[in-house]
Amino acid sequence: MLVNNAGTAVTGAFAAVPLPRTLAMMHLNCEALVTLAHLFLSQPEPGDALLNVSSTLAFAPVPNLSVYSATKAFVTSFSESLWYEHKDRGVYVMGLCPGMTATESQPHTGEDVPAGLVQTPEQVVAAALTALRHRKRPTVISPRKNALFATAARNLPRRVVLSTLANDRKPSHEAHPH
Numbered sequence: 001m002l003v004n005n006a007g008t009a010v011t012g013a014f015a016a017v018p019l020p021r022t023l024a025m026m027h028l029n030c031e032a033l034v035t036l037a038h039l040f041l042s043q044p045e046p047g048d049a050l051l052n053v054s055s056t057l058a059f060a061p062v063p064n065l066s067v068y069s070a071t072k073a074f075v076t077s078f079s080e081s082l083w084y085e086h087k088d089r090g091v092y093v094m095g096l097c098p099g100m101t102a103t104e105s106q107p108h109t110g111e112d113v114p115a116g117l118v119q120t121p122e123q124v125v126a127a128a129l130t131a132l133r134h135r136k137r138p139t140v141i142s143p144r145k146n147a148l149f150a151t152a153a154r155n156l157p158r159r160v161v162l163s164t165l166a167n168d169r170k171p172s173h174e175a176h177p178h
Contacts, residue, residue, distance in 0.1 A: 001132075002040040004033045005053040009068040022067050029071035037082065046090030049132055052079045056099045056146045060153035063166040072097075076139060083138030092135045098124045099146035119143050 007029045010021050033052060040050055057065065058072035079095030086093055100118045119142065127142035141147045153161050 001049045001051065002036060003051045003053070004036055005051075006032060007053065007071075009065060011064055011068070013064060014066050025067060026071055029068070030074050033075060034078070037078075041082065041086065041091070041093075044086065044089065044091040048090075049092040049094065049135075050079075050082065050086075051094045051096055051128060051132070054079065054095045054097045056097050056141060056149055058095075058097055059150040060161050060165060061158065063162065080138040092132070093138065094128070094131055095139045096124070096128050096131070096142065097139060097146070097150070098127075098142045099149070117145065 008025050010017055010025045014022075037050055037052065040048075044050075052075050054075040055069075055072040057069040058076040060069060062069040076095045076097060079093055082093040083095075098119065101121055101124055102118050103121060124142050127140060131137065131140040141150050
């Protein structure tokens with residue numbers, strides 16, 4: 001099994017963030033993930049699994065996280081395509097889309113997200129392990145209440161999603177690994 005979990009987020013208005021920082025994020029979130037996936041899937045054995053960590057932000061355009069959310073949309077779409085390509089070979093590919101996860105580098109205090117939407121890394125791992133046992137879906141959203149967010153983001157008019165998410169974002173230029 002390969003867990004493709006390296007990634008970072010650069011926040012701030014797109015034109016205000018230095019381009020090299022944005023390109024470095026794209027390189028890590030997309031190019032490195034594709035490179036490792038290609039190496040892993042070049043000779044997989046039945047029963048092998050590739051888990052690409054994405055984000056619930058893959059389902060919505062997010063002002064001040066525009067490139068980050070776009071890279072996660074790429075990871076999710078890429079993972080779904082690979083799932084289909086390899087499922088008949090007995091190789092499972094999953095795009096794991098966790099919501100807000102409290103880590104040392106991103107504590108997610110009640111100031112930025114309601115506590116009920118924040119999960120621990122252990123909860124994300126438990127959701128991934130459950131999905132790995134079942135091996136049915138190409139995309140796993142954790143926790144389940146974030147599936148409602150993803151469904152709403154897919155079905156509401158994009159303008160509504162953009163306006164809603166823009167109201168909650170405070171621009172900065174800090175990089176935040178996930």
